[in-house]
Amino acid sequence: FHSSPCHSYRLANGRIGMLLAIIVEKRLELVKQVSHSTHKKLTACLQGQQGVDVEKRSKKLPLTTLAQCLVEGAAVLGDDSLLGKMLKLCGETQEKMALELILFEFTIERDVVEPLYELAEVEIPNIQKQRKHLAKLVLDMDSARTRFHQSSKSGMSSNVQPGAKGEHLREEMEEAANRMEICRDQLSADMYNFVAKEMDYASYFQTLIEVQAEYHRKSLELLQNILPQIKAHQETWVEKPCYGKPLEEHLALSGRDIAFPIEACVTMLLECGMQEEGLFRVAPSASKLKKLKASLDCGVMDVQEYSADPHAIAGALKSYLRELPEPLMTFELYDEWIQASNIQDQDKRLQALLTACEKLPLANGNNFKYLIKFLAKLDDYEDENKMTPGNIAIVLGPNLLWTTQEGNITEMMTTVSLQIVGIMEPIIQHADWFFPGEIEFNVTGNYGSPVHTNHNANYSSMPSPDMDHSDRKHNDQSRRPLSVATDNMMLEFYKKDGPSAQGPRKPS
Structure with missing residues (x-):
């Protein structure tokens, strides 16, 4: 088929x-x-x-x-x-x-x-x-x-x-x-x-x-x-946190020239803390300090409550300066400040320090001047508060200037800290030469005048037992200012090995 x-x-x-x-x-x-x-x-x-x-x-x-x-x-x-x-x-x-x-x-x-x-x-x-x-x-x-x-x-x-x-x-x-x-x-x-x-x-x-x-x-x-x-x-929004915030940001948002914590604490201390022995050196109660910082962050200051606790006020001011992202005296001018402190001739040193002061940004310069004029007034009560310009420089200086570079505690307790003291002590001693004229501390007029009482009996020269670990240890301890206890150690070291207590001559 x-x-x-x-x-x-x-x-x-x-x-x-x-x-x-x-x-x-x-x-x-x-x-x-x-x-x-x-x-x-x-x-x-x-x-x-x-x-x-x-x-x-x-x-x-x-x-x-x-x-x-x-x-x-x-x-x-x-x-x-x-x-x-x-x-x-x-x-x-x-x-x-x-x-x-x-x-x-x-x-x-x-x-x-x-x-x-x-x-x-x-x-x-x-x-x-x-x-x-x-x-x-x-x-x-x-x-x-x-x-x-x-x-x-x-x-x-x-x-x-x-x-x-x-x-x-x-x-x-x-x-x-x-x-x-x-x-x-x-x-x-x-x-x-x-x-x-x-x-x-x-x-x-x-x-x-x-x-x-x-x-x-x-x-x-x-x-x-x-x-x-x-x-x-x-x-x-007016009520903004200020701790840990850049200075210029805080001032711009709050419409102020002087940072709120600085003005509030300084004004209060002028009224009730100038005669406190060891002011800025004696540690406050950790709980009181924490509460005060929180209230300042909210833009609130209970004058009556804290007028009885000047060490807490001083601690809050130190904390604010220490927690600034950039020191009040700026990273940019750090080398210039240190170089000025190394000048042996006292008059030339003062002139170099003045030059550095004049280079501070406007916001930093205003707040630095405000703070220095206050510290000079604190020095007027040296007999009562035992805080000489050198002592003030030791406990406050590292909160005003630090480096971005890593370093160890020993270095901070010796060379660097002594250099910062060499910067701050003459500026405090000659505040009227660096910043001539009077200054109005109570810029906003929001603070009263409580009666001053001495509360040194309630404090020791070492940190209080209730100061928790987080309050002692800060984020960048390699370059951030040290604790109150270290301030006391530096005082002893400075007395033994530091520059003479007489300081530089009055500038011409």
């Missing part, structure tokens, strides 16, 4: 179709698995309840709950507090963010989640059902053909013409073949459509990224719009 070219062509095409069908069937199952898994994970990412309106979906969002909490908190605290203002602004912003999130999830659900579900749970399963149905129709056709052929053979063997039964079997076979052919054509069309629509299926993921990008752009725009308002409220 020799087949015609047309028959061979159909046979070849049939084989190609079968191979394509096998390949597509395998791909169908893989795409179904991936689509189903992606749909499941993507659905889990949606925070709102699916298939409900905006209002119901909004109530389920964590962002909406957070926004409500913030707004309620703002109402409790009130708009007259900075925290209340921040809560209100943030609450309103979170509410807008929640709305953007709802719109984002609606779009994702409509344009990505639902199409993926349709692909994984409807389109591909329908093609797979069609394939199973075709397999059944093929079996039906084979069965009908077998019955027809058996009937034909039986008739041929008995030389009997096919009757009504044979005709019925032929029609049944042809009908089964026709149904199979229609189903196969439909299945082929569905498979070709599936292959052709791969670009459409891929576009679901492009849409996912595009919608995410738009959502994040809008969210970022919301946040960027609210940030200037938040910063403006913070910048205009």
Whole structure:
């Protein structure tokens, strides 16, 4: 039997179709698995309840709950507090963010989640059902053909013409073949459509990224719009921390020329602490010092309470100077100060120190002058407080000038500290020459004049037992000023090995 070219062509095409069908069937199952898994994970990412309106979906969002909490908190605290203002602004912003999130999830659900579900749970399963149905129709056709052929053979063997039964079997076979052919054509069309629509299926993921990008752009725009308002409220808020903050920042924010802790402590000490023995040397109670620093950070000074505790006031002033990010006498001028201290000729040394003073930035210069004029007044009570210019320089100098370079404690207790004493002592001794004229210490006029009482009996010359470790140890001990205990050790060292107590001659 020799087949015609047309028959061979159909046979070849049939084989190609079968191979394509096998390949597509395998791909169908893989795409179904991936689509189903992606749909499941993507659905889990949606925070709102699916298939409900905006209002119901909004109530389920964590962002909406957070926004409500913030707004309620703002109402409790009130708009007259900075925290209340921040809560209100943030609450309103979170509410807008929640709305953007709802719109984002609606779009994702409509344009990505639902199409993926349709692909994984409807389109591909329908093609797979069609394939199973075709397999059944093929079996039906084979069965009908077998019955027809058996009937034909039986008739041929008995030389009997096919009757009504044979005709019925032929029609049944042809009908089964026709149904199979229609189903196969439909299945082929569905498979070709599936292959052709791969670009459409891929576009679901492009849409996912595009919608995410738009959502994040809008969210970022919301946040960027609210940030200037938040910063403006913070910048205009009067009550700002001052400890550990740059001097110029504190002065700019508070609208002052003299730092609040410096003025508050100096004014108070002028009224109630000038005769206290060991002022700036004797350690205050750690708890009292901590409380005073906290109150100064809030812009508050209880005159009546702290007038009875001058050592706490002195400690708070030292702490403020010590905790400045940059020393009052600046890092930039450090080498110049040290070089001036090494000059042997006293008049030339004073002139060099004056030159360095004049190079201080305006804010630093104003506060340094204010402090030096106060320390000169403290020296007027030397007989009562036992604080000579040299002693004052020892305990306060390292809080006014230090280096950025690393160093050890021994070095700080010897060469460097002695150099700083050599800078501070003559400046205090000759304050009126460095800074001529009188100065008004109570710049803001906010402090009273409590009666002075002596409280030395309540203090020892060593740190108090309740001074905790964090108050003794500072962030950068290798270059930061040392503790009160070290101040006392330096006093002894200075008396033995330091420059003479007489100091330089009065400048001409």
